[in-house]
Amino acid sequence: MTTLNEVLQEEKKTAKEYVNEVYETVQKRNPNEHEFLQAVKEIFNSLVPVFVNHPKYMDYGILDRIVEPERLITFRVPWVDDLGRVQVNRGFRVQYNSAIGPYKGGLRFHPSVNASIVKFLGFEQIFKNSLTGQPIGGGKGGSDFDPKGKSELEIMRFTQSFMTELSQYIGPDIDVPAGDIGVGSREIGFMFGQYKKIRGSFEAGVLTGKGIEYGGSIARQEATGYGTVYFINEMLKDQDFALKGSTVVVSGSGNVSIYAIEKAIQFGARVVACSDSDGFIYDKNGINLDTVKRLKEVETKRISEYVDVHPDAEYFEDCTGIWSIPCDIALPCATQNEIDEATAKVLVANGVKVVGEGANMPSTLGAITIFQNSNVLFAPAKAANAGGVAVSSLEMAQNSGKTSWSFEEVDGKLQEIMTNIYQNCMQAADEYGVPGNLVAGANIAGFTKVADAMVAQGII
Numbered sequence: 001m002t003t004l005n006e007v008l009q010e011e012k013k014t015a016k017e018y019v020n021e022v023y024e025t026v027q028k029r030n031p032n033e034h035e036f037l038q039a040v041k042e043i044f045n046s047l048v049p050v051f052v053n054h055p056k057y058m059d060y061g062i063l064d065r066i067v068e069p070e071r072l073i074t075f076r077v078p079w080v081d082d083l084g085r086v087q088v089n090r091g092f093r094v095q096y097n098s099a100i101g102p103y104k105g106g107l108r109f110h111p112s113v114n115a116s117i118v119k120f121l122g123f124e125q126i127f128k129n130s131l132t133g134q135p136i137g138g139g140k141g142g143s144d145f146d147p148k149g150k151s152e153l154e155i156m157r158f159t160q161s162f163m164t165e166l167s168q169y170i171g172p173d174i175d176v177p178a179g180d181i182g183v184g185s186r187e188i189g190f191m192f193g194q195y196k197k198i199r200g201s202f203e204a205g206v207l208t209g210k211g212i213e214y215g216g217s218i219a220r221q222e223a224t225g226y227g228t229v230y231f232i233n234e235m236l237k238d239q240d241f242a243l244k245g246s247t248v249v250v251s252g253s254g255n256v257s258i259y260a261i262e263k264a265i266q267f268g269a270r271v272v273a274c275s276d277s278d279g280f281i282y283d284k285n286g287i288n289l290d291t292v293k294r295l296k297e298v299e300t301k302r303i304s305e306y307v308d309v310h311p312d313a314e315y316f317e318d319c320t321g322i323w324s325i326p327c328d329i330a331l332p333c334a335t336q337n338e339i340d341e342a343t344a345k346v347l348v349a350n351g352v353k354v355v356g357e358g359a360n361m362p363s364t365l366g367a368i369t370i371f372q373n374s375n376v377l378f379a380p381a382k383a384a385n386a387g388g389v390a391v392s393s394l395e396m397a398q399n400s401g402k403t404s405w406s407f408e409e410v411d412g413k414l415q416e417i418m419t420n421i422y423q424n425c426m427q428a429a430d431e432y433g434v435p436g437n438l439v440a441g442a443n444i445a446g447f448t449k450v451a452d453a454m455v456a457q458g459i460i
């Protein structure tokens with residue numbers, strides 16, 4: 001009998017031909033999904049040498065399979081607004097890859113959410129989750145619901161309706177959602193309550209990012225932002241430049257931004273600017289984080305109000321303008337494609353030394369090339385922002401062990417995970433002949449573990 005290997009040997013495809021062919025198929029199958037195609041291209045660009053070293057991955061069709069979600073669920077989310085009118089949104093969950101664990105990844109509520117956005121995020125999540133060293137597969141989801149301007153009761157009604165449908169597809173060993181843009185601990189609380197009511201059982205491990213009083217992990221809130229700065233700190237140990245005394249700009253003022261700012265300040269950096277989707281503030285003395293936390297975490301106000309409390313600071317109504325502020329370290333922590341090629345050139349001209357991606361895919365492919373060609377130390381999202389999902393996995397571990405760990409314990413594990421991610425990415429980059437290239441290192445290290453698991457589990 002002819003084996004799979006023999007059939008494939010006859011075709012004698014080179015690794016480059018294989019990667020190009022799969023990419024062409026992806027383009028044909030997913031026309032107009034620009035964000036998704038961008039994320040796929042970024043990863044595929046790194047993988048040719050992996051297929052040269054491991055032709056078995058071609059034989060097993062790893063790339064063809066990994067790029068196609070195991071499942072993409074789309075559903076109607078009807079709800080009633082405060083005026084009694086029926087509203088309908090669209091819900092999504094992409095269950096992308098379960099080779100190394102249950103699907104894991106956040107939910108985003110934002111009007112821009114569509115299939116392309118959830119697929120780009122879900123695809124990235126496979127490799128990010130693999131890098132954490134935790135047993136978690138890749139997933140993502142969300143809705144085109146816009147929380148801006150909605151009352152708390154409207155948010156609760158929408159979120160309950162969303163969970164009524166989503167509950168059919170998730171579970172502690174199946175798929176474990178968490179937060180992302182527009183979904184914080186309040187929304188996770190509403191979803192957990194609705195899931196519990198529908199199932200009639202208290203399954204703590206079905207969601208992460210929960211409140212501490214009902215199964216959440218201490219330090220999950222801080223984890224993504226802290227993790228990004230721990231990663232940068234690790235990178236800088238090999239350089240004659242440190243966070244202490246550096247000038248930092250952080251975009252956004254949400255969950256990731258606030259805790260990246262907090263940790264950067266703790267390391268002795270001066271953070272001079274942050275933003276929201278309307279504009280940015282510049283405070284040359286260093287921004288006052290207590291004010292930002294009060295405005296954003298407590299009062300849900302616009303960042304423009306910062307200057308009412310700190311008249312020495314300036315507000316500019318142009319959120320992308322934040323990247324014209326000179327800095328040593330830029331931490332894009334808001335959203336995808338916020339730094340394009342032109343913006344990257346401005347950052348480089350102003351002397352940026354380090355770019356650490358707290359958000360998912362905040363730099364375009366052109367921007368990444370500019371940073372790499374200008375010797376900027378570049379920490380890609382799937383490595384630099386993996387601390388959030390890593391601590392989510394620690395939350396799952398605490399839930400299944402019916403225990404809870406101290407802040408020091410979780411934070412210590414987070415630091416260890418970020419150090420390991422950095423070292424594994426550097427080692428993979430070295431091994432594949434691109435020393436110091438963390439984009440390639442992260443893609444290769446994240447990919448090979450999942451690929452090995454997929455080979456071991458057969459063609460499914």
Ligand SMILES: NC(=O)C1=CN([C@@H]2O[C@H](COP(=O)(O)OP(=O)(O)OC[C@H]3O[C@@H](n4cnc5c(N)ncnc54)[C@H](O)[C@@H]3O)[C@@H](O)[C@H]2O)C=CC1
Nearest residue numbers: 180181182224252253254255256276277319334359360388
């Ligand atoms: N929350 C988490 O644990 C993780 C989040 N991420 C990523 O980090 C990014 C931020 O997420 P979160 O902080 O959780 O969301 P969030 O909803 O708490 O905050 C988002 C922030 O970005 C701002 N924003 C949105 N569009 C903007 C724009 N065009 N320009 C400037 N600011 C803008 C919003 O005003 C808000 O301040 C996203 O890319 C998300 O996918 C990545 C890993 C984990």
Ligand SMILES: O=C(O)CCC(=O)C(=O)O
Nearest residue numbers: 104105106178388389392
């Ligand atoms: O903690 C999680 O599961 C979600 C984290 C996430 O969505 C991300 O890493 O982008």
